[in-house]
Each structure stands twice: as structure tokens, then as C-alpha cells.
Amino acid sequence: MSAAPDPFNLIITGVGGQGNVLASQILGQALVRQGWVVTVGETYGASQRGGSVMSHLRLSRRKQWSPLIPEGQAHLVVGLEPLESLRVMARYGNPGVLTLTNTRPIHPLDVIAGAAEYPEMDTLLAKLKKLGAGVWTVDATRIALELDNPILSNMAMLGALAGMELAAAPLSREDFAEALGMLLPAKALPANLEAFDQGRASLREI
Amino acid sequence: MSILSLDQPGRQLLYMGNEAIARGAIEAGVRVVASYPGNPSSEITASLAKVAGELGMYVEWSVNEKVAAEVAAGASLAGLRSMTCMKHNGLNVASDFLFALNFTGTKGGMVIVICDDPLALSSTAEQDTRAFAKAADLPLLEPSDFQEGKDMVKAAFRVSEEVGLPVLVHSVTRFSHARGNVTLGEIPQGQPKPHFDTLHPAYPKPVENTHPALHRKLAQAGRALAGEGYNSYSGPERPDLLVLTCGSGVAYMNEALEGLGASNRVGVAKLGLTWPLPEGFLRKTLARCAQVLFFEEIDPFLEDNVKAFCAQEGGDLLNKTFLGKASGAVPSVGENSPDTAVAALGAALGLKPQPPRPADYADEALALVRDLAPVRQLGLCAGCPHRATYWAVKNALALDGREGFVTGDIGCYAQGRGPSGFSQMKTMFAMGSGAGIANGFGQLTRFGAEQPVLAVCGDSTFFHAALPALINARFNGSNLLMLILDNNATAMTGFQPHPGVGITAMGQPAPALDPAEVCRSLGAEVLELDPFEVQKTTETIYDLLQDLDGVKILVLKQECALVRGKRQRLLFKMSLDQERCLGADCGCNRFCTRVFKCPGLIWDPAQGKAAIDEAICTGCGVCATICPQQAIVKEVIS
Structure with missing residues (x-):
């Protein structure tokens, strides 16, 4: 990527209960420490467990932007759940958008009930590719389950984001660990760092 | 160590809007904070509770917002700085008290933070509480960014103490639940000894004196707050368009102006003080331009009050074109965004904004999502005890066959309206209204009504507002079955403790009030079950419905799956x-x-x-x- 836009608009999306808010908080805190001006807009509350949950991050070198990304202006979508990665494109996608997505579905209630179908993963990824300028994947839920705690998938996703080495959203392991230490009890750190490292190592561009 | 209590003046951190408010209170030397949780306000008090011990504050989760406001006012009347924070519905609950406290006045600085929820993102309804400031003659501040939020709360405490009136600070979801950069200030040391001056009792006195006095205090507070620098104008000397905005509107508007490249034509007047109106600032600013666009959320509070001000002032202020909610330039309800700001500006200036992305791309993206991405309906979590409860209710009502129904309440179990509660819940209004409205239905047997009525409420809601309705049912002999869904947490708002939990906001042990015992003291028939015993629960509900003479209570006890999940x-x-x-x-x-x-x-x-x-x-x-x-x-x- 050439000169990064200011603000760089990043959406972290997923399903309620996946730790979306914590992920955006850690990324934001790490960047503020590096001298960035960060605004994060969060949607949760009634959109709690089971609903679609989105955080908007506006990363800037110069000013405090509003907490909502305008229509069609996402630069990067980080999807904790693949269907949610696609859903974001309806309002925020554009031909230049990059996507990093977890590949493990969480079935919406209508899919569970048999009233709707979850798309094939290959189809979903191909559509994401068609709608943007690049798609990266990581099986973050598998990493988290192997660490015996599905909630760690958000940290694996942050590791994968770090692995993309974007100048517009830089996240070093040190910054991640520092921000993590500010927000979580010390005993939780090793497992979160392990998920981060594995996420980083498992990043795949398709 | 929390990021909220760092004693590192000058350090910059990412703070949630609610944390910025909390930090402002800390830097103002707040001593007592009392609230009832409700999104988007909950994190202010929750984050303060975590640092209360180390900073020498007292923080409590009160049983409801009225009691919370009374606790805070008690501290204020004894000379300490105090705060209460609530969502918009909470102010409705607390307002009975507030409309007396304005007359008696306060002593130690007292700040009331009200968090509105435009578009009802985490609420059942949308309400603009700014009208309360006008109705109660109380000053109102609206922060527009995170740093300002922190600093404004400090100013609010100072002016409250100076004038002897509570100061309202108004937030919205996109401030409270957003995060941004905040530079820390100093945390003051030392505190006054609380003392209530019995020579100055706080009770209503003849209003022919106190109401004019209240107006004078409001005007005094307005002058003091107008001098704090939160009202400002930026833009050309003589703009083509003047935008009057406040709160969340400021960032959206500035962003839209930059995107449209219209900063050289448009002036933005940001009002941090929206009640009483900063008249001097308005006089000066309105003189710059004949075309005025009001940009605010939910109700036209600023719009209507500024128009009334112009009518009163007369002269040149009568020769204005007003754009806003009344003219249709801004959505008449709901929340704003950079997109609504672009639309309003574009229309006012006669500009055609560049489309944000190619039209064929937008069509394709919308079509793909429509065809491939099923809607993700809200539901109860996996393992939620309420799913088991509603399953039992559904089966018991089907067996009963008289078209019985559930009157619902506010909490996670409100998902009983939808697929994961099997659409069992048929009414929902306010905190405690499930029990309250069931009282009404339960009196209709005398007119031949045949449907049995079941009310539900959670444990926190039980203490907050359902209890008076149950006492009423017992007193007046209403026929209803009350299901208390006791999951041992205020789960919906973030698992805050309540009187049944056995622990205080600050983590101290407390007597755990048992809803079943409380109900037994009313003399009602009370049963307790674990809803995960689905068959037994179904049969019990069915049996209770067969002989529904008076109020019967079934407490369904099972811990919230998310609370348990933290341990196991x-x-x-x-x-x-x-x-x-x-x-x-x-x-x-x-x-x-x-x-x-x-x-x-x-x-x-x-x-x-x-x-x-x-x-x-x-x-x-x-x-x-x-x-x-x-x-x-x-x-x-x-």
C-alpha cells in the first residue's frame, strides 16, 4: 500500500460474545501509545450475544475523527466470523478494501432452524475477494479451541493482523503485550500471547 | 491497577467516553458515586467501583435510579462531591426526586450524567432527556469529544458547587461507547469532612420565593459555564451557512465539511452548554449568517430553543432561514453520522457530494449480502437459563390451552419476544412493568377473562421495580403467576451486583437478599426450581396455572451461563x-x-x-x- 489514508478506517466485526470490543480496545490502546490519535466506535448492548457486533476504528496521525465510518469507506475489515466479514461490505465495502477473516462459521438462528442456508466457505471467500483488493484468512477459532478456550480467537485474529504488517495499522508483539497487560489480569497473558503468536504464524493470503 | 486511576498527569491513553467521564469525576475529587446500571451509562460507575478503594471513594450500585440519586444527593448535602449516572429511562425513574432537589439545591458539587441512546441501540425506546434540563431548570452540558468529556465533568463539579445546583452532563451511545485519546490531569488529594448543616434544612419552601431563586441560580450557572470555553465558533468571518451543533454532531459535521471541501464556506458553532442557552454567544454567532442549520440527535432541543430565542430577540434574528428537523434537512428522529451530515450540508449548500463508491459496486455488494448472508437475529446465549424457562412456559401454556401469555420486562429475558424465547413474551414496557401490567390483566377474571397471565422479571429487576407491583397484587388480590428468573446477576448490562448477589459494587461482602424469602414475607405462595429441570418446571407451571387464585410466585434459579463461564x-x-x-x-x-x-x-x-x-x-x-x-x-x- 502506498501512503496510508488518514484516517485509516478499520472495522472489526463478528458475533456478540466473540471479544470484538476487547480486540478493538487493545489495538487502539497500543496505537495511542505509539502516538496515534484513535477513535473507536462500538456497537453492543442489545446487539449482545448472538447478534452482529461491529467496532469502527479510525486511525489517524492528526485528529480525533468521529466514531462512525462513512458509507463505503472501510480500508480494512477484520472479521471474527466469515459471514460478518461479508455483511460489512454491503454498507462499508469498496473496491480497495482489504479483508482479514476467520474461517470458522457461527450459524445464525435462521440457519440453525433450517430457514436459511450458510454459504459455502469457498463461495464466501471468493465473493470477498471479488468485492475488495485482497483477502487473508486464519482459522482463529481452531487455534483458540486447541488452546482450550474459544474466546481466544480474537487474540489470534490480532496476531494475524500484526502478521499483515500494514503501515496503517501496525501492531508489534511488544505493543500488543503492553496493551494486554493494561487491560487483563497477569495470569491471562500467556494464553493470549500464545493465541496472538499462532494467529500471526497461521495467516494465509488467498 | 486500572487505567482509570493512573496518577501520571500528561500521559495520553485511549479511554472509553464513559471512562473519560469517570476520570473527570476522579480529577474533580468525587467522593460518592451511586447508580443503577443501564446501557450506555453502566461503565462509568463500574469502572469507578474498581478504583474506589485505592482512591478513597465510595461507589455503590443502588437498587434503582431514584435511590441512587438520593444517595448522591445525601453526600452532596453533607458537602462532598457526588455523582449519579443513568441511562435515559433511569432519569424517568429518578425525576420525581430531581424535581424537588432542584428547589432545595445542593452543597458539595453534584453531577448527574444521563446517557441517551439515539436509535435505541441498547434500549427499548428512544428518548431525548435534554427536555428534563429545561423542565427542571438545571444546567446541561454536552461533551463532543473524549478530552472535552473529561474536562467538562470537572467544570460541572466546580460550577455545581459554586451555584448550589446539580449539573446535568448529557452523553449519547456514540460518546459513552466510543473510545478516543484523553490526556490525564492531576488527581487531587485530601477531602472535606462530611457535615450536614442542620441550620439549613433541605425541604421545600414556598415556591413563590424558591422558583424565582431557582431561575436566578440557573442563570448564574449558565454564566459560569458559558465562561468555560465549551461554546466555540470555527469557520470564516461571514459564512454562507452557519451550523449549530452539539455533542456527537460536532465530529460528524467537521468530518463532512472536510470531505466536501466546504470549510471555507461554512461556519460551525459548537455548543457545549445547551441549557440555559448561552445567549451572548448566540447573539454574536447568529449575526454572522442568515442561513442556519441545526444538527442534533433525536429531538430538536437546540433548534426549538434557539428559534424561540430569536423570536424573543427580534430585529435581525427574525430574518433567518432555519434548516433542521422541522424543515426536513436532518432526520427527525434517531442518530446522526458523517453520512447524515454530508446529506444535510449538501442539500443546504446545493452541492452534489461525490458518491462514496462506484454505484455498480454498491449494487453488487448489497445484492451479494442479500443473497448470501442470512440475517443474524438476536437471541439468548448458548446455555442461557432463560431458554429453558421459556421452553417450559411454552409447553405448559400449550398443555393449559387457554391462550395464557407472558407479560415481560427489561433484561436479557426480553429476548422472550423472539425466536430463542419461542415468542412467548407478549408485552414489554418499563422496569417492573411485567408484574405491573399483569396486575391489571389479573383483575379481569371478574369480567369473564379466561386467559391466565404469567409475568416474568429478572432478579435485579425484581428489586428495582417489580416488588411494589407484587405487593399491589397481594394487596388487591390480582390473579397472576410471577416467574422470577434469578440468574444471580444484572446480566444485560454487564453482570453488576445487586441486592441479591451478596457482594457490593466495591467487592465487599453484603447480605444477599433472597427474592423467594422476600416474596414469602408478602404471604404469597412461593416455589423455587432449577429451570434446567425442564420437565419439572413445565409441570409446576402447568399446575400453578390450574388454580390461579391470587398471586403465585415461582423463582427459577440458575446462574447466568456467562457468569458461570468465567469459572467453568x-x-x-x-x-x-x-x-x-x-x-x-x-x-x-x-x-x-x-x-x-x-x-x-x-x-x-x-x-x-x-x-x-x-x-x-x-x-x-x-x-x-x-x-x-x-x-x-x-x-x-x-
């Missing part, structure tokens, strides 16, 4: 025996997934059979009871 992720190890599951060949017609609809129990299209989603399932074991083939296996974890 799985209650049972669940698995699906795909040999036993007959899939499409079973006569059950996918009963387990089509009807039960737990996010942890999914349909595996490759096998044509049910499956457990191990990343989601929390092992409550309830689904093991519903499979006719006993294919869902529940294993005790050793």
Missing part, C-alpha cells in the same frame, strides 16, 4: 451421537434445531444430522431432554 466453561460435556440421530429420516422434522434453536446445537448439512458447535456450546444439558432418539448425549465432567 462447560457444565456438562455435550456430544451428538450421529449414529442415533436419524436426521431427515427421523419423524421429528429437525425438532432440536428447527424448534429449540440454541446457537450451540447446529445442523450439519454435510451429514444431514444435528451437531454440537463446540466453540459455542456451554454444556447446560437442556437439549439432551428434547431428542426423541436420545442422540444428544450429556456427560458429567470429572
Whole structure:
């Protein structure tokens, strides 16, 4: 990527209960420490467990932007759940958008009930590719389950984001660990760092 | 160590809007904070509770917002700085007290933070509480960014103390639940000794004196707050258009102006003080331009009041074109965004904004999402006890056959309206209204009504507002079955403790009031069950409905799955025996997934059979009871 836009608009999306808010908080805190001006807009509350949950991050070198990304202006979508990665494109996608997505579905209630179908993963990824300028994947839920705690998938996703080495959203392991230490009890750190490292190592561009 | 209590003046941190408010209170030397949780306000008090011990503050979760405001006012009357924080509904509850406190006045600085929820993102309804400031003659501040939020709260405390009136600070979801840069200030040391001056009692005095005095105090507060620098103008000397905005509107408007390249034509007047109106600032600013656009959320509070001000002033202020909610330039309800700001500016200036992306791209993206991405409906979490409760209710009401129904309340169990509560809940209004409205339905047997009525409420809601309704039912002999869904947490707003939990906001042990015992003291028939015992719960509800003479109470006790999950992720190890599951060949017609609809129990299209989603399932074991083939296996974890 050439000169990064200011603000760089990043959406972290997923399903309620996946730790979306914590992920955006850690990324934001790490960047503020590096001298960035960060605004994060969060949607949760009634959109709690089971609903679609989105955080908007506006990363800037110069000013405090509003907490909502305008229509069609996402630069990067980080999807904790693949269907949610696609859903974001309806309002925020554009031909230049990059996507990093977890590949493990969480079935919406209508899919569970048999009233709707979850798309094939290959189809979903191909559509994401068609709608943007690049798609990266990581099986973050598998990493988290192997660490015996599905909630760690958000940290694996942050590791994968770090692995993309974007100048517009830089996240070093040190910054991640520092921000993590500010927000979580010390005993939780090793497992979160392990998920981060594995996420980083498992990043795949398709 | 919390990021909220760092004593590092000058350090910059990412703070949630609610944390910025909390930090402002800390830097103002707040001593007592009392609130009832309600999003988007909850994190202010929750984050203060965590640092209360180390900073020498007292923080409590009160039983409801009225009591919370009274606790804070008690501290203020004894000379300490105090704060209460609530969502918009909370102000409705607290307002009876507030409309007396304005007359008596306060002593130590007292700040009331009200968080509105435009578009009702985490609420049942939308309400603009700014009208209360005008009705109660109290000053109102609206922060527009995170740093300002922190600093404004400090100013609010200072002016409240100077004038002797509570100061209202108004936030919205996009401030409270957003994060941004905040530079820390100093945390003051030392505190006054509380003392209530009995020579100055706080009770109503003749209003012919006190109401004019209140108006004078409001004007004094307005002058003091107008001098704090929160009202400002930026733009050309003589703009083509003047935008009057406040709160969240400021950032949206500035962003839209930059995007449209219209900063050289448009002036933005930001009002941090919206009641009383900063008249001097307005006089000066309105003189710059004949075309005025009001840009604010929910109600036209600023718009209507500034128009009235112009009418009163007369002269040149009568020769204005006003754009805003009344003219249709800004959405008449709901929240704003950079996009609504672009639209309003574009129309006012006669500009055609560049489309944000190619039109064919937008069409394709919308079509793909419509065709491929099923809507993700809200629901109860995997393993939520409320799903088991509603399952039992659904089956008991079907057995009963008299078209009985559930009157609902505010909490996670409000999902009883939708698929994961099997659409059992048929009314929902305010905190405690499930029990209250059931009182009404329960009196209609005398007119021939045949439908039994079941009210539900959670444990926190029980203490907050359902209890008076139950006492009423007992007193007046209303026929209703009250289900108290006791999950040992205020789960909906973030698991804050309440009087039944046995722990205070600051983590100290407290007597745990048992809802069942409280109800027994009313003399009502009270039963207690674990809703995960689905069959027994179903039968009990059915039996109670058969002889519904007076108020009967069933407490369904099972811990919130998310609270338990912090200690123990799985209650049972669940698995699906795909040999036993007959899939499409079973006569059950996918009963387990089509009807039960737990996010942890999914349909595996490759096998044509049910499956457990191990990343989601929390092992409550309830689904093991519903499979006719006993294919869902529940294993005790050793």
C-alpha cells in the first residue's frame, strides 16, 4: 500500500460474545501509545450475544475523527466470523478494501432452524475477494479451541493482523503485550500471547 | 491497577467516553458515586467501583435510579462531591426526586450524567432527556469529544458547587461507547469532612420565593459555564451557512465539511452548554449568517430553543432561514453520522457530494449480502437459563390451552419476544412493568377473562421495580403467576451486583437478599426450581396455572451461563451421537434445531444430522431432554 489514508478506517466485526470490543480496545490502546490519535466506535448492548457486533476504528496521525465510518469507506475489515466479514461490505465495502477473516462459521438462528442456508466457505471467500483488493484468512477459532478456550480467537485474529504488517495499522508483539497487560489480569497473558503468536504464524493470503 | 486511576498527569491513553467521564469525576475529587446500571451509562460507575478503594471513594450500585440519586444527593448535602449516572429511562425513574432537589439545591458539587441512546441501540425506546434540563431548570452540558468529556465533568463539579445546583452532563451511545485519546490531569488529594448543616434544612419552601431563586441560580450557572470555553465558533468571518451543533454532531459535521471541501464556506458553532442557552454567544454567532442549520440527535432541543430565542430577540434574528428537523434537512428522529451530515450540508449548500463508491459496486455488494448472508437475529446465549424457562412456559401454556401469555420486562429475558424465547413474551414496557401490567390483566377474571397471565422479571429487576407491583397484587388480590428468573446477576448490562448477589459494587461482602424469602414475607405462595429441570418446571407451571387464585410466585434459579463461564466453561460435556440421530429420516422434522434453536446445537448439512458447535456450546444439558432418539448425549465432567 502506498501512503496510508488518514484516517485509516478499520472495522472489526463478528458475533456478540466473540471479544470484538476487547480486540478493538487493545489495538487502539497500543496505537495511542505509539502516538496515534484513535477513535473507536462500538456497537453492543442489545446487539449482545448472538447478534452482529461491529467496532469502527479510525486511525489517524492528526485528529480525533468521529466514531462512525462513512458509507463505503472501510480500508480494512477484520472479521471474527466469515459471514460478518461479508455483511460489512454491503454498507462499508469498496473496491480497495482489504479483508482479514476467520474461517470458522457461527450459524445464525435462521440457519440453525433450517430457514436459511450458510454459504459455502469457498463461495464466501471468493465473493470477498471479488468485492475488495485482497483477502487473508486464519482459522482463529481452531487455534483458540486447541488452546482450550474459544474466546481466544480474537487474540489470534490480532496476531494475524500484526502478521499483515500494514503501515496503517501496525501492531508489534511488544505493543500488543503492553496493551494486554493494561487491560487483563497477569495470569491471562500467556494464553493470549500464545493465541496472538499462532494467529500471526497461521495467516494465509488467498 | 486500572487505567482509570493512573496518577501520571500528561500521559495520553485511549479511554472509553464513559471512562473519560469517570476520570473527570476522579480529577474533580468525587467522593460518592451511586447508580443503577443501564446501557450506555453502566461503565462509568463500574469502572469507578474498581478504583474506589485505592482512591478513597465510595461507589455503590443502588437498587434503582431514584435511590441512587438520593444517595448522591445525601453526600452532596453533607458537602462532598457526588455523582449519579443513568441511562435515559433511569432519569424517568429518578425525576420525581430531581424535581424537588432542584428547589432545595445542593452543597458539595453534584453531577448527574444521563446517557441517551439515539436509535435505541441498547434500549427499548428512544428518548431525548435534554427536555428534563429545561423542565427542571438545571444546567446541561454536552461533551463532543473524549478530552472535552473529561474536562467538562470537572467544570460541572466546580460550577455545581459554586451555584448550589446539580449539573446535568448529557452523553449519547456514540460518546459513552466510543473510545478516543484523553490526556490525564492531576488527581487531587485530601477531602472535606462530611457535615450536614442542620441550620439549613433541605425541604421545600414556598415556591413563590424558591422558583424565582431557582431561575436566578440557573442563570448564574449558565454564566459560569458559558465562561468555560465549551461554546466555540470555527469557520470564516461571514459564512454562507452557519451550523449549530452539539455533542456527537460536532465530529460528524467537521468530518463532512472536510470531505466536501466546504470549510471555507461554512461556519460551525459548537455548543457545549445547551441549557440555559448561552445567549451572548448566540447573539454574536447568529449575526454572522442568515442561513442556519441545526444538527442534533433525536429531538430538536437546540433548534426549538434557539428559534424561540430569536423570536424573543427580534430585529435581525427574525430574518433567518432555519434548516433542521422541522424543515426536513436532518432526520427527525434517531442518530446522526458523517453520512447524515454530508446529506444535510449538501442539500443546504446545493452541492452534489461525490458518491462514496462506484454505484455498480454498491449494487453488487448489497445484492451479494442479500443473497448470501442470512440475517443474524438476536437471541439468548448458548446455555442461557432463560431458554429453558421459556421452553417450559411454552409447553405448559400449550398443555393449559387457554391462550395464557407472558407479560415481560427489561433484561436479557426480553429476548422472550423472539425466536430463542419461542415468542412467548407478549408485552414489554418499563422496569417492573411485567408484574405491573399483569396486575391489571389479573383483575379481569371478574369480567369473564379466561386467559391466565404469567409475568416474568429478572432478579435485579425484581428489586428495582417489580416488588411494589407484587405487593399491589397481594394487596388487591390480582390473579397472576410471577416467574422470577434469578440468574444471580444484572446480566444485560454487564453482570453488576445487586441486592441479591451478596457482594457490593466495591467487592465487599453484603447480605444477599433472597427474592423467594422476600416474596414469602408478602404471604404469597412461593416455589423455587432449577429451570434446567425442564420437565419439572413445565409441570409446576402447568399446575400453578390450574388454580390461579391470587398471586403465585415461582423463582427459577440458575446462574447466568456467562457468569458461570468465567469459572467453568462447560457444565456438562455435550456430544451428538450421529449414529442415533436419524436426521431427515427421523419423524421429528429437525425438532432440536428447527424448534429449540440454541446457537450451540447446529445442523450439519454435510451429514444431514444435528451437531454440537463446540466453540459455542456451554454444556447446560437442556437439549439432551428434547431428542426423541436420545442422540444428544450429556456427560458429567470429572
